[in-house]
Amino acid sequence: MRITGIGVGRGIAVGAVLRMAEPIAEPVDSPRTGDAAAERARLLAALAETAAELAARAALVDGDARDVLEAQSLMAQDPTVIDDAAARIEAGQSAERAVFDAFGAYRRMLEGMGGLMAERAADLDDVCRRTVARLSGVGVPEVPASDRPFVLVAHDLAPADTAALDLDKVLAIVTEAGGPTSHTAILAKQRRLPAIVGAAGCGGLADGQVVVVDAPAGLVVADPSIAEVDGARARGSVAAAPCAPTPGALADGTRVPLLANLGDATDAPAAVALGAEGVGLLRTEFLYLESQAAPSVEAQTAHYAEAFRPFAGRRVIVRVLDTGADKQLAFLGHEHEENPALGRRGLRALREHEGVLRDQLEALVAARDQTGVELAVMAPMVADADETEYFVALARSFGIASVGITAEVPSSAVLADQLAPLVDFISIGTNDLTQYALAADRMLGTVAAYQDPWHPAVLRLVRLVGQAGAEAGVPVGVCGEAAGDPLLAVVLVGLGATELSMSPALLGEVRAELGAHTLAEARELAALAVGARSAAEARAVVEAELSRRSARS
Numbered sequence: 219m220r221i222t223g224i225g226v227g228r229g230i231a232v233g234a235v236l237r238m239a240e241p242i243a244e245p246v247d248s249p250r251t252g253d254a255a256a257e258r259a260r261l262l263a264a265l266a267e268t269a270a271e272l273a274a275r276a277a278l279v280d281g282d283a284r285d286v287l288e289a290q291s292l293m294a295q296d297p298t299v300i301d302d303a304a305a306r307i308e309a310g311q312s313a314e315r316a317v318f319d320a321f322g323a324y325r326r327m328l329e330g331m332g333g334l335m336a337e338r339a340a341d342l343d344d345v346c347r348r349t350v351a352r353l354s355g356v357g358v359p360e361v362p363a364s365d366r367p368f369v370l371v372a373h374d375l376a377p378a379d380t381a382a383l384d385l386d387k388v389l390a391i392v393t394e395a396g397g398p399t400s401h402t403a404i405l406a407k408q409r410r411l412p413a414i415v416g417a418a419g420c421g422g423l424a425d426g427q428v429v430v431v432d433a434p435a436g437l438v439v440a441d442p443s444i445a446e447v448d449g450a451r452a453r454g455s456v457a458a459a460p461c462a463p464t465p466g467a468l469a470d471g472t473r474v475p476l477l478a479n480l481g482d483a484t485d486a487p488a489a490v491a492l493g494a495e496g497v498g499l500l501r502t503e504f505l506y507l508e509s510q511a512a513p514s515v516e517a518q519t520a521h522y523a524e525a526f527r528p529f530a531g532r533r534v535i536v537r538v539l540d541t542g543a544d545k546q547l548a549f550l551g552h553e554h555e556e557n558p559a560l561g562r563r564g565l566r567a568l569r570e571h572e573g574v575l576r577d578q579l580e581a582l583v584a585a586r587d588q589t590g591v592e593l594a595v596m597a598p599m600v601a602d603a604d605e606t607e608y609f610v611a612l613a614r615s616f617g618i619a620s621v622g623i624t625a626e627v628p629s630s631a632v633l634a635d636q637l638a639p640l641v642d643f644i645s646i647g648t649n650d651l652t653q654y655a656l657a658a659d660r661m662l663g664t665v666a667a668y669q670d671p672w673h674p675a676v677l678r679l680v681r682l683v684g685q686a687g688a689e690a691g692v693p694v695g696v697c698g699e700a701a702g703d704p705l706l707a708v709v710l711v712g713l714g715a716t717e718l719s720m721s722p723a724l725l726g727e728v729r730a731e732l733g734a735h736t737l738a739e740a741r742e743l744a745a746l747a748v749g750a751r752s753a754a755e756a757r758a759v760v761e762a763e764l765s766r767r768s769a770r771s
């Protein structure tokens with residue numbers, strides 16, 4: 219049996235299946251039997267225990283996993299849910315049903331907001347599930363324990379489960395639900411665990427059944443042949459082979475600087491240790507999301523200086539504030555929008571609040587002067603030459619020597635020949651470029667399959683930017699998730715990308731893959747990929763060509 223889904227990471231694993239217990243059933247909607255005050259007390263105790271359990275799990279992990287668990291702990295204490303559930307108890311419901319319905323209402327509200335908020339609905343479901351289990355006196359389905367390594371198969375995995383997985387035991391995960399940007403996928407990637415999400419049909423796998431989980435191919439093969447197991451093991455060990463953090467280069471010596479995507483200053487030292495040659499994307503939104511008012515120039519300077527310090531003497535590209543869509547900020551005057559991903563995002567919002575942008579540029583320059591980095595800045599969501607000229611002139615007026623744009627709105631790629639001569643560099647944001655080129659909300663699980671940067675439409679847009687950059691003599695980077703997919707990274711270079719920026723954990727695999735191809739080979743692979751009819755076909759023709767080459771050598 220072969221089951222397809224969305225592969226996360228580059229790993230390949232072979233092992234026996236162990237299934238997670240089915241999710242807790244919806245509590246029956248029968249009227250409450252006990253007294254309202256006692257029922258309310260039971261509710262509060264269950265929520266408090268759930269919050270404490272999630273906070274305790276958060277304390278055991280770091281990074282994204284900790285953030286997710288802490289946020290879930292807060293969800294269990296959210297006054298909106300508590301008040302709503304209490305009112306439902308007052309109106310005659312049991313605590314189980316009341317909390318289930320209150321979380322359900324909250325979930326619908328998040329879904330209505332779209333984007334990242336909707337994605338967080340799954341995290342909310344887990345908090346609800348834990349609370350209902352506590353109230354009903356049954357255990358929450360946990361990851362099964364085993365003495366031997368196994369492949370975990372589940373309908374869905376809550377972040378709390380994924381964060382706590384014992385990596386000595388769990389070889390890979392396969393889930394029926396989830397998309398490429400669900401927390402399960404993000405945490406699996408962070409923990410370098412091969413995963414297939416959105417694997418419809420994995421419910422048919424039985425405990426003990428042997429499977430090959432091939433994340434790069436997005437494939438689960440049940441009851442594989444010996445040849446399939448040997449092939450998977452061989453490819454798995456190549457993918458896992460370590461590679462010294464040397465500067466990024468192709469096999470013929472063509473340099474392709476490998477840079478880090480950072481979301482927070484605390485990630486910077488680890489990025490340097492993993493061989494990041496600089497920063498290709500410093501996302502700055504998070505600093506702002508934490509505050510009700512725009513952060514002061516001083517507070518921003520301190521934060522940027524912390525992120526810059528480990529990169530003294532090297533290039534650091536900072537993206538100015540990218541809000542709107544799922545990241546709404548009151549002080550930028552955001553209002554409800556029917557299609558927020560198509561709304562006042564990025565530079566569009568900043569241009570209307572130029573004071574916020576000016577403060578940020580001032581703080582960046584101050585942090586540059588304190589730390590001695592080579593500062594570069596770029597604007598998100600730039601659509602055309604007018605917006606490009608506006609940003610470049612403003613940033614240069616602050617004495618910033620390197621000013622660029624993010625190519626993530628398809629119009630900027632189509633017009634790249636007009637824009638490249640106006641800037642010092644272009645960085646392609648393939649996450650948004652894919653969502654806009656394929657008209658598929660990147661946060662929506664139901665259209666997750668469209669969010670594939672291998673799509674020839676996306677690759678052709680990348681090619682336009684690559685060609686324009688080469689003609690204007692302007693570097694073209696890629697800072698979307700695509701740059702961290704080793705094989706796609708080679709194709710991107712073949713399309714004209716001159717540097718790649720990615721999550722630091724992915725640098726090693728990309729470095730190794732680039733080193734296996736010359737520029738001429740990368741261009742041949744790129745030509746095959748852009749001629750394909752779909753994302754799957756593009757990936758397949760590139761893989762087939764590589765197999766042909768390795769059979770010849």
Ligand code: PEP
Pocket residue numbers: 499501540626646647648649650651697698699
């Ligand atoms: C992108 O769109 O590819 C990108 C790098 O930016 P973000 O994911 O922050 O929108």
Ligand code: MG
Pocket residue numbers: 598626647649650
């Ligand atoms: Mg973007």
